[in-house]
Amino acid sequence: MRYLPVFLDVRDQTCVLIGAGDVAARKLALLRAAGARVHIIAPECEAEIAAQIEGDTVQYTAGEFSPEQLEGCRLVISATDDAEVNAAVAFAARARNIPVNVVDSPEQCSFIVPAIIDRDPITVAVSSAGKSPVLARSIRARIETLLPSSLGKLAEFMGERRAVVQAQLPQVGARRRFWEKLLTGLIPPTLAQGKTQTATELFNQALTEEAASPPQGRVYLIGAGPGEPDLLTFRALQRLQEADVVVYDRLVAPAVVELARRDATRLYVGKCRDAHSVPQEEISQKLVELARQGKVVARLKGGDPFIFGRGGEEIQALAAAGVPFEIVPGITAASGCAAYAGIPLTHRDYAQSVRFITGHTQDGKLSLDWAHLAHGRETLVFYMGLTATTEICAQLQAHGLPADYPAALIEQGTTARQRVITGNLSTLPDLIVGAESPSLLIVGEVTALHAELKWFEGSLDAPTAFKPAAIHRADCATPPIAVAA
Numbered sequence: 443m444r445y446l447p448v449f450l451d452v453r454d455q456t457c458v459l460i461g462a463g464d465v466a467a468r469k470l471a472l473l474r475a476a477g478a479r480v481h482i483i484a485p486e487c488e489a490e491i492a493a494q495i496e497g498d499t500v501q502y503t504a505g506e507f508s509p510e511q512l513e514g515c516r517l518v519i520s521a522t523d524d525a526e527v528n529a530a531v532a533f534a535a536r537a538r539n540i541p542v543n544v545v546d547s548p549e550q551c552s553f554i555v556p557a558i559i560d561r562d563p564i565t566v567a568v569s570s571a572g573k574s575p576v577l578a579r580s581i582r583a584r585i586e587t588l589l590p591s592s593l594g595k596l597a598e599f600m601g602e603r604r605a606v607v608q609a610q611l612p613q614v615g616a617r618r619r620f621w622e623k624l625l626t627g628l629i630p631p632t633l634a635q636g637k638t639q640t641a642t643e644l645f646n647q648a649l650t651e652e653a654a655s656p657p658q659g660r661v662y663l664i665g666a667g668p669g670e671p672d673l674l675t676f677r678a679l680q681r682l683q684e685a686d687v688v689v690y691d692r693l694v695a696p697a698v699v700e701l702a703r704r705d706a707t708r709l710y711v712g713k714c715r716d717a718h719s720v721p722q723e724e725i726s727q728k729l730v731e732l733a734r735q736g737k738v739v740a741r742l743k744g745g746d747p748f749i750f751g752r753g754g755e756e757i758q759a760l761a762a763a764g765v766p767f768e769i770v771p772g773i774t775a776a777s778g779c780a781a782y783a784g785i786p787l788t789h790r791d792y793a794q795s796v797r798f799i800t801g802h803t804q805d806g807k808l809s810l811d812w813a814h815l816a817h818g819r820e821t822l823v824f825y826m827g828l829t830a831t832t833e834i835c836a837q838l839q840a841h842g843l844p845a846d847y848p849a850a851l852i853e854q855g856t857t858a859r860q861r862v863i864t865g866n867l868s869t870l871p872d873l874i875v876g877a878e879s880p881s882l883l884i885v886g887e888v889t890a891l892h893a894e895l896k897w898f899e900g901s902l903d904a905p906t907a908f909k910p911a912a913i914h915r916a917d918c919a920t921p922p923i924a925v926a927a
């Protein structure tokens with residue numbers, strides 16, 4: 443982020459505007475909307491501005507800019523097409539530590555003016571950090587259509603009732619949930635119709651009911667998908683944003699964890715640099731504990747929680763403890779990676795079925811029914827099979843599949859760093875030397891279609907989607923589960 447977004451209070455403060463043409467007129471309107479007193483300095487003044495000159499609300503000084511005119515002002519905007527004047531204004535303002543904006547000249551600005559959606563008191567500001575004001579304005583236009591004009595009235599209504607809600611619901615989480623529920627209920631449309639009295643009655647009733655019911659914790663077991671954040675389901679995003687605590691592990695992309703609310707506690711329970719990971723029972727116990735404290739917990743799992751995700755075990759623990767839960771399915775690695783690699787998992791000509799198999803070894807060994815797996819015309823998808831690829835390929839050949847039977851490895855599938863390595867049972871083990879986790883092994887004739895159907899290219903230069911972000915490392919500085927909510 444190049445600029446810090448802040449909202450500046452300029453009410454009844456003097457702001458200096460250099461220039462009095464069309465652009466200056468727009469800036470004048472903006473400053474006046476925020477309640478500023480505006481001092482305009484320009485040799486000549488256009489009629490639109492001249493009509494607004496009034497006492498000390500809008501003052502006009504005819505003439506050239508001189509630096510001492512900035513003394514005591516709150517901020518300055520230079521809106522002239524004279525480069526020399528603009529430079530002099532920028533220099534004089536910076537020398538006096540006064541925030542300065544030179545229109546269309548980001549390098550001379552100490553602040554920039556965003557594109558604004560005004561639903562006072564709700565204000566949405568969009569900035570492109572001066573790179574493309576046109577793009578920022580187009581985003582503003584899109585947001586405009588999403589925000590009803592009655593939004594300001596709703597914000598006032600809520601603001602007037604903050605104190606009473608705080609008194610009735612002392613717990614922060616309970617208050618937040620109350621307000622969230624209110625936003626999806628009848629009050630916003632009732633207010634939009636101008637029925638303030640009815641909205642007030644609905645509000646009083648809802649608050650009384652909420653204060654009478656103690657907060658109930660719950661757990662959302664959420665499939666976070668294979669890595670690309672856009673592949674999260676809509677429901678997953680909604681539930682994630684409700685959470686007070688987010689519990690996640692290594693295969694959840696940091697960009698997905700970022701989608702939680704800023705104030706939500708993030709609890710990492712995956713492997714750290716010392717390869718220590720939290721035992722499953724401890725994670726399940728923590729979920730129960732948090733829910734019993736009345737917390738809304740989002741338990742994020744890579745892919746789908748019910749496919750090699752041990753989601754079943756966590757849910758059993760919750761069910762046994764009587765903790766309410768909801769399961770949000772996710773796109774499993776097989777679906778995500780296959781789609782992004784252009785490898786259909788089934789195909790009328792090549793594969794009538796697909797199997798999801800664990801390639802996880804126990805004491806370095808794989809115990810699978812190889813005779814059943816090696817019959818062809820079926821796609822075999824091995825999760826956690828990277829280190830066992832050589833053994834998998836050898837066993838499938840030993841049990842009847844030909845050496846030239848097609849196979850592929852998809853590394854960091856769906857992410858910007860995706861790599862698809864294709865070969866066959868005899869060549870693939872050598873081709874994948876150096877491949878990194880997470881990787882998915884697909885064996886079957888469908889993998890040969892990658893050459894024809896590939897549409898998505900990753901790049902080894904792209905940052906890995908799974909690299910722990912700073913927050914992960916901080917969590918790992920102590921035994922992960924000890925990071926208390």
Ligand SMILES: C[S@@+](CC[C@H](N)C(=O)[O-])C[C@H]1O[C@@H](n2cnc3c(N)ncnc32)[C@H](O)[C@@H]1O
Nearest residue numbers: 668745746751774775825826854855880881882
């Ligand atoms: C413990 S399993 C979890 C699977 C997850 N629950 C799912 O539904 O995708 C982890 C394995 O999933 C596979 N995997 C997950 N995400 C992947 C990705 N983006 N690219 C390739 N393989 C992935 C890898 O085989 C990895 O070892």
